[in-house]
Amino acid sequence: MLFSTQGFLLGFLPATLILFHFCARRRTARQVVLVGASLVFYGLWDWRFVPALVGLTLVNWGLGRAWAATGQRIWPVAGLVLNLLILGFFKYANFFADSIATALGRHHAAWAIILPLGVSFFVFQKIAYHADLLRGGRPVRSVLDFLEFVTFFPQLIAGPIVRHSEIVPQFENDPHGPALWENLSRGSMLLLLGLAKKAGLADSLAQICNPLFDQAAHGAALNMAQGWLAAISYSLEIFFDFSGYSDMAIGMALLFGLRLPFNFDAPYRATSIRIFWQRWHMTLSRFLRDYLYIPLGGNRKGAARQVANLVATMMLGGLWHGAGWTFVAWGALHGAALSVNHVWTRIRTGSGVRLATPVAWGATMLFVIVGWVLFRAPDFPTAARMLHAMSGLQGVGHVKIHDAALFWIALAVALIGPSSQAAVFAMRPAPLLAVPAGVAFVLLLLLIGGRIPDAFIYFQF
Incomplete structure (x- = not known):
């Protein structure tokens, strides 16, 4: 669903806003609304990739929690490697295979790899997250916070590329505060x-x-x-x-x-x-x-x-x-x-x-x-x-x-x-x-x- 369509502007967005502000005073409830709406938004593009998005998000959250519990650098390093491999496979496997085949004078029949929408952006978010952990950053403790950080639909598909330290602390703020x-x-x-x-x-x-x-x-x-x-x-x-x-x-x-x-x-x-x-x-x-x-x-x-x-x-x-x-x-x-x-x-x-x-x-x-x-x-x-x-x-x-x-x-x-x-x-x-x-x-x-x-x-x- 595109932002610049009547269905989004007159249907999805108003419905999400109404539901969000109805339960805005309760942090868990408003976060569940945003995560759920974001997954619906992503699923309207291709439902097949929703489990992959959620699964990858949970794995990255778990690696961050493992680093917090043990202090061992292997966990954020594993997160970096995992996300780079995922980006490399989905986005660049055919490109590199075709380039190598061309250099050898051969033909590469493209593999049937479907590129998940927005993969470059949400993988970059996770790469930045693990890099920040290696530099001493604090991991996200709540799985709901991490899900909202990654899936928040306004920035899920094409950014801006947001660091966890910029947005996760804002989840505590009351949306119905003085700045409403x-x-x-x-x-x-x-x-x-x-x-x-x-x-x-x-x-x-x-x-x-x-x-x-x-x-x-x-x-x-x-x-x-x-x-x-x-x-x-x-x-x-x-x-x-x-x-x-x-x-x-x-x-x-x-x-x-x-x-x-x-x-x-x-x-x-x-x-x-x-x-x-x-x-x-x-x-x-x-x-x-x-x-x-x-x-x-x-x-x-x-x-x-x-x-x-x-x-x-x-x-x-x-x-x-x-x-x-x-x-x-x-x-x-x-x-x-x-x-x-x-x-x-x-x-x-x-x-x-x-x-x-x-x-x-x-x-x-x-x-x-x-x-x-x-x-x-x-x-x-x-x-x-x-x-x-x-x-x-x-x-x-x-x-x-x-x-x-x-x-x-x-x-x-x-x-x-x-x-x-x-x-x-x-x-x-x-x-x-x-x-x-x-x-x-x-x-x-x-x-x-x-x-x-x-x-x-x-x-x-």
Whole structure:
């Protein structure tokens, strides 16, 4: 069930909220409601994976309790190995088998492995949990707390990637405390903004870029205008799609009295690739930093080692997004860019030379947009055709933008508009906002009711 569907917004979510707030004063009861609703939500995608999700969650909880009882590192280490093996089998078994077969000049007949929805996100949560235990973190004692931490439906499928120390202590808080109405109003506003980003912008932008990428995938030669339109519209689509999902997830969590970490902060205004990654998918960025980059040595072992660590971290981050060499190349590209950024920072600090802000921003966005082409293309030949078109070697040409007004609105919002997640928490709730917000919600419901629902882009990861 998608967040941006009438069935979810008019059926599942209101029913869950009513039942939750009916028993909100009793901690066990409200947790049972949330865990039960989350399992129903996941089961509506594919019931076959519900026992696997619950079983894996219980095993990870048990390993944490064993570590608490014995103090032996073998238990969290076993948890790390277990989760990595599960992720490797479901997501990468066919990829590595096919890569090895290709290198040997053979053909690999793909195994019938069905990828559980959201496996990358909830496995990463458990990996972070066991890594934190090895660093001295406190294990989750209650099995109900651990089930709610893992399965909480707003963040179960596509994040934000939440650490247990961030959310489990919140389970003690009374949802009907002094912040009740503020949480409901801010949560509703974020939910509305996220829905507007997804249904109003991202899905419409997909109608611009998808046909052009499809043409390139089928061998068509695009002109320069078509290439750049496809690249820029996809850059906007993925931003509004995923930041919209994050807005909806954070907003829904607030409706239940829980606060999830921010995940986006106006990334397309970044003036360096390092700042971009501090603002884009922020919970993944910190995961890669804290659980890969720093354990590899970070910047503590010299400049050459730092470059190697950055490239390795980002290549693994690219592979996490998808089992394909285009994702690995995209990650390597960003790792190289981050390395150049660090070298430039040292040069700039020593010499006092600085790039003008517009130049720094332009260079950053040019790199990000070109990188998204590699990320979006299904294979290297398609990416090469797209980049060849963008270079102008196939003619400048012209193109008529489908729904041009929406394209320019989306571009303005991405470049000028404030971060929705930060803005909603900064603004003061006002009753006068309820009427236009309600009208906008009804209009968006009518819009999504007339479309075939598009899954969020990050669901595939």
